[in-house]
Amino acid sequence: xxxxxxxxxxxxxxxxxxxxxxxxxxxxxxxxxxxxxxxxxxxxxxxxxxxxxxxxxxxxxxxxxxxxxxxxxxxxxxxxxxxxxxxxxxxxxxxxxxxxxxxxxxxxxxxxxxxxxxxxxxxxxxxxxxxxxxxxxxxxxxxxxxxxxxxxxxxxxxxxxxxxxxxxxxxxxxxxxxxxxxxxxxxxxxxxxxxxxxxxxxxxxxxxxxxxxxxxxxxxxxxxxxxxxxxxxxxxxxxxxxxxxxxxxxxxxxxxxxxxxxxxxxxxxxxxxxxxxxxxxxxxxxxxxxxxxxxxxxxxxxxxxxxxxxxxxxxxxxxxxxxxxxxxxxxxxxxxxxxxxxxxxxxxxxxxxxxxxxxxxxxxxxxxxxxxxxxxxxxxxxxxxxxxxxxxxxxxxxxxxxxxxxxxxxxxxxxxxxxxxxxxxxxxxxxxxxxxxxxxxxxxxxxxx
Amino acid sequence: xxxxxxxxxxxxxxxxxxxxxxxxxxxxxxxxxxxxxxxxxxxxxxxxxxxxxxxxxxxxxxxxxxxxxxxxxxxxxxxxxxxxxxxxxxxxxxxxxxxxxxxxxxxxxxxxxxxxxxxxxxxxxxxxxxxxxxxxxxxxxxxxxxxxxxxxxxxxxxxxxxxxxxxxxxxxxxxxxxxxxxxxxxxxxxxxxxxxxxxxxxxxxxxxxxxxxxxxxxxxxxxxxxxxxxxxxxxxxxxxxxxxxxxxxxxxxxxxxxxxxxxxxxxxxxxxxxxxxxxxxxxxxxxxxxxxxxxxxxxxxxxxxxxxxxxxxxxxxxxxxxxxxxxxxxxxxxxxxxxxxxx
Numbered sequence: 001x002x003x004x005x006x007x008x009x010x011x012x013x014x015x016x017x018x019x020x021x022x023x024x025x026x027x028x029x030x031x032x033x034x035x036x037x038x039x040x041x042x043x044x045x046x047x048x049x050x051x052x053x054x055x056x057x058x059x060x061x062x063x064x065x066x067x068x069x070x071x072x073x074x075x076x077x078x079x080x081x082x083x084x085x086x087x088x089x090x091x092x093x094x095x096x097x098x099x100x101x102x103x104x105x106x107x108x109x110x111x112x113x114x115x116x117x118x119x120x121x122x123x124x125x126x127x128x129x130x131x132x133x134x135x136x137x138x139x140x141x142x143x144x145x146x147x148x149x150x151x152x153x154x155x156x157x158x159x160x161x162x163x164x165x166x167x168x169x170x171x172x173x174x175x176x177x178x179x180x181x182x183x184x185x186x187x188x189x190x191x192x193x194x195x196x197x198x199x200x201x202x203x204x205x206x207x208x209x210x211x212x213x214x215x216x217x218x219x220x221x222x223x224x225x226x227x228x229x230x231x232x233x234x235x236x237x238x239x240x241x242x243x244x245x246x247x248x249x250x251x252x253x254x255x256x257x258x259x260x261x262x263x264x265x266x267x268x269x270x271x272x273x274x275x276x277x278x279x280x281x282x283x284x285x286x287x288x289x290x291x292x293x294x295x296x297x298x299x300x301x302x303x304x305x306x307x308x309x310x311x312x313x314x315x316x317x318x319x320x321x322x323x324x325x326x327x328x329x330x331x332x333x334x335x336x337x338x339x340x341x342x343x344x345x346x347x348x349x350x351x352x353x354x355x356x357x358x359x360x361x362x363x364x365x366x367x368x369x370x371x372x373x374x375x376x377x378x379x380x381x382x383x384x385x386x387x388x389x390x391x392x393x394x395x396x397x398x399x400x401x402x403x404x405x406x407x408x409x410x411x412x413x414x415x416x417x418x419x420x421x422x423x424x425x426x427x428x429x430x431x432x433x434x435x436x437x438x439x440x441x442x443x444x445x446x447x448x449x
Numbered sequence: 450x451x452x453x454x455x456x457x458x459x460x461x462x463x464x465x466x467x468x469x470x471x472x473x474x475x476x477x478x479x480x481x482x483x484x485x486x487x488x489x490x491x492x493x494x495x496x497x498x499x500x501x502x503x504x505x506x507x508x509x510x511x512x513x514x515x516x517x518x519x520x521x522x523x524x525x526x527x528x529x530x531x532x533x534x535x536x537x538x539x540x541x542x543x544x545x546x547x548x549x550x551x552x553x554x555x556x557x558x559x560x561x562x563x564x565x566x567x568x569x570x571x572x573x574x575x576x577x578x579x580x581x582x583x584x585x586x587x588x589x590x591x592x593x594x595x596x597x598x599x600x601x602x603x604x605x606x607x608x609x610x611x612x613x614x615x616x617x618x619x620x621x622x623x624x625x626x627x628x629x630x631x632x633x634x635x636x637x638x639x640x641x642x643x644x645x646x647x648x649x650x651x652x653x654x655x656x657x658x659x660x661x662x663x664x665x666x667x668x669x670x671x672x673x674x675x676x677x678x679x680x681x682x683x684x685x686x687x688x689x690x691x692x693x694x695x696x697x698x699x700x701x702x703x704x705x706x707x708x709x710x711x712x713x714x715x716x717x718x719x720x721x722x723x724x725x726x727x728x729x730x731x732x733x734x735x736x737x738x739x740x741x742x743x744x745x746x747x748x749x750x751x752x753x754x755x756x757x758x759x760x761x762x763x764x765x766x767x768x769x770x771x772x773x774x775x776x777x778x779x780x781x782x783x784x785x786x787x788x789x790x791x792x
Contacts, residue, residue: 055713059604235754238765242708242717243463245638246752246764249455252633269606269709277635277707279618304709306608320520335521414520 036367037153037448038131046101046366048073048353049108049124051135051145052159056112056240058137058265060300061345065135065159066107067338068346072353075333076103083333084354087326087382092361099360106130112137112239114144121145125152131366132157132356134349136179137265139163139212146175153448155368157352160345162264162296164215167396168437173445174368176375176395178355179348180428182216183436185295185315186223188401188423192313197258197291199228204256206247206271208263209236217262219436220295224260232256237263237271244271248278257285260293268294269304276308297404299343302416309406309416316402318347318384321419326384341414351383355390369445386425393432394442401428451622451631456749458621462638462707464745465645466492469700470722471729471737472652473693479669479732480686483572484580486588489719490595491694494563495701496710497598498556500607503548506532547612549706556702557695564694568687591715599712606709611637615706637706644703648696649738655692656734665689669732724772730785740783744768 040046050069053062075083078095085093097103106128108120124130125148133149136142136159143166149156150172158166158177162185167177203224207213213236221231232254237247248271251259259280263271275281275292283290294301297314320331320341330350334342342350356371359378363370376392385399403421410416430437470492477485509528517525533541544551571590575583610616615636622632656662668675668682675682701710708714725744729736750756751767763770775783 055599055604059599063604233754235757240717242714245463245707246456246459246749249459249749250452250754252455253451253631266606266711269608273608273709274635274707277616277618277637279633279635282617283630283633300605304605304608306610308608332521341520411517412519412525 038129040101045104047130048105049130049133051108051121053112053137054109058112061137064343064346065349068350072350073103087329089381090358098357110141114140117141118144118148135159136161140210143170146172150174153446157356159349163212164436165211167394169440171394171440173442178352178397180317182219184401184428186219187428188315190223192403194227201229201258202232202256203258204232204251205234205260213262244274257288258291268301272305273308312406314404316404317344326382369447372445400425460746460749461642464742465642467725468738468741471725471741473697474726475737476693480689484583487590489715490591491697492701493715495698496705499552499702499705502552502555506545552702556698560695560698561691564691568690595712606711608709609705611706728772728775730782733784736784
């Protein structure tokens with residue numbers, strides 16, 4: 001018979017207290033002494049959360065973002081050729097991680113749904129201890145996750161999000177966007193459309209029914225009406241509708257001579273393909289050739305749309321065909337690893353990851369408020385977009401914008417889009433209180449715990 | 450008037466897809482009593498038969514062209530399809546161009562085999578289990594099939610165009626006496642509608658005018674009595690599962706030029722097709738076809754700007770709204786029979 005100091009009640013009490021302790025979210029207990037959420041332990045790794053759509057209508061963009069994010073982590077940890085670290089104007093990152101911490105990451109599938117994306121990001125912060133969340137491909141998702149990161153006290157480096165609202169009415173102090181926005185697309189496209197199609201056009205908009213579609217449509221309508229174009233109708237369409245024929249058929253006899261597709265990803269592939277099937281590209285209205293415009297392009301969409309995209313104008317944040325040293329370095333690094341050129345979505349996520357790492361190094365801390373301060377009004381170059389500024393007033397990057405056109409005679413599978421014009425940054429800049437961006441407040445940086 | 454005719458045409462091609470899928474669902478439910486949530490996956494497999502044939506015909510050999518560079522600055526590898534080398538450039542190009550119709554020949558045996566494997570390998574083990582179990586296992590199977598397709602073909606829609614002879618649109622209005630260009634409609638969508646009519650008619654003729662079909666119908670009405678007559682009705686029902694799979698697969702093959710397929714295309718149609726089956730009446734083949742076309746047309750009309758301006762968002766709920774109204778007024782659906790799904 002042995003003696004024991006454990007009583008049944010004692011074990012239960014201890015177990016209950018231990019369970020309660022374990023149940024407290026990581027970000028409320030771990031390293032709370034450092035004063036910010038998910039501070040990395042001395043000498044331990046630092047963890048990023050890559051929250052992208054791996055299923056749903058924007059899945060292909062999300063999967064390409066993930067490739068680029070993994071590549072960025074490799075470069076930060078000194079694996080591979082270093083990519084854009086070689087051309088970035090700042091030279092603080094040397095391939096040894098960040099401030100001596102090796103970089104690790106976890107991934108999540110947003111499914112292009114705001115609630116799923118929030119749950120995924122929350123798990124990354126609370127369960128996995130992520131200090132920065134990067135990703136997107138839908139502005140609805142980006143706005144939702146940005147709000148969550150603000151509340152949790154981590155930095156959100158947005159991926160592909162093009163809605164004006166992300167750095168407009170929904171901007172947050174902990175959120176930063178490198179990607180361009182709907183206003184910039186309109187400002188870049190306007191003069192090119194005027195030169196190509198003149199001042200007398202009647203435009204019919206089909207618009208994805210969520211924040212990105214609404215703000216892009218508003219921006220493009222303002223831009224084209226400034227040219228003298230009239231707007232026939234704006235019809236909201238559900239995301240992921242698949243068959244858009246019942247929305248396209250009314251365009252035929254509407255009197256419109258231009259169809260503007262404010263769709264993205266799989267939706268854009270379907271709506272453009274179906275518009276071409278209905279003979280819109282071969283139609284003549286008001287004595288003019290009917291034309292189709294897709295204000296926001298991606299290479300993946302262009303590949304999906306096949307020959308339907310030929311001659312169709314749009315805009316991009318970045319394209320692999322640019323000839324600056326940064327673009328060449330990134331295309332080489334990504335292309336050699338994956339066997340095809342990176343998309344614009346991949347580029348922005350890669351750049352955001354490096355920009356965050358660099359800001360931490362310059363700030364000398366992972367504290368989100370220190371990082372945010374280092375990113376605000378930060379000027380940099382060598383990332384493939386020319387001289388760029390992260391404006392402190394709204395956390396929006398300002399840089400050149402590309403006007404693109406579907407290649408008329410593609411020579412290979414990657415030859416889907418051609419660069420028509422690199423619109424200078426000055427042409428797409430706007431004041432922080434511009435009406436299309438009004439109503440929001442950055443608020444105060446939140447370091448969390 | 451021309452807008453109305455356009456929306457009717459739109460509804461007919463959408464309704465054709467609903468009707469074909471719902472027809473297969475009803476066949477399986479009527480014969481085997483299984484609520485098959487993997488039926489959308491059969492549509493998906495059919496669609497990817499089309500993609501696969503297109504890719505098979507485009508398999509190429511590479512030749513390095515030193516005069517051109519790829520995106521990394523290396524000499525460009527130019528790909529030439531084997532069919533060009535074997536049959537000459539013109540014949541080779543024609544074969545690739547006609548990939549979708551050719552895929553029909555490929556899809557029929559593949560889909561019958563898939564149906565047979567699905568029924569014998571998994572679903573037969575759930576015949577005597579509750580419908581909830583059947584729904585869960587078949588829904589899980591649909592997710593697995595979708596993920597396998599995604600892993601092999603990616604998540605992006607894959608363009609699979611119709612043959613050049615059927616590409617573009619035709620002036621349908623002129624045939625009806627309207628002004629030129631009043632009713633322009635894509636040729637392939639009309640082809641799809643006619644194709645679905647042929648398939649639906651063939652299924653009805655098979656069930657109505659062949660001995661095999663008569664036995665199947667008898668088995669659907671009274672399985673036990675047919676069994677007592679010494680007929681192995683299970684074998685015939687297994688064949689019917691294969692037939693239903695082939696119908697869903699062919700619907701998928703022919704739909705690819707209308708909607709570039711991705712791994713999720715089956716799920717998009719599945720839920721609506723179930724509503725179609727319920728509205729048509731559980732177990733009623735004519736009901737499934739009638740409800741498919743009716744709901745397709747109503748959905749198209751609900752998308753018209755004039756309708757949406759009065760009832761915003763109606764295009765999203767019209768099918769479910771109609772289903773509620775019909776089930777409230779006719780609980781067995783449009784053509785449902787007494788006693789089916791009522792025990």
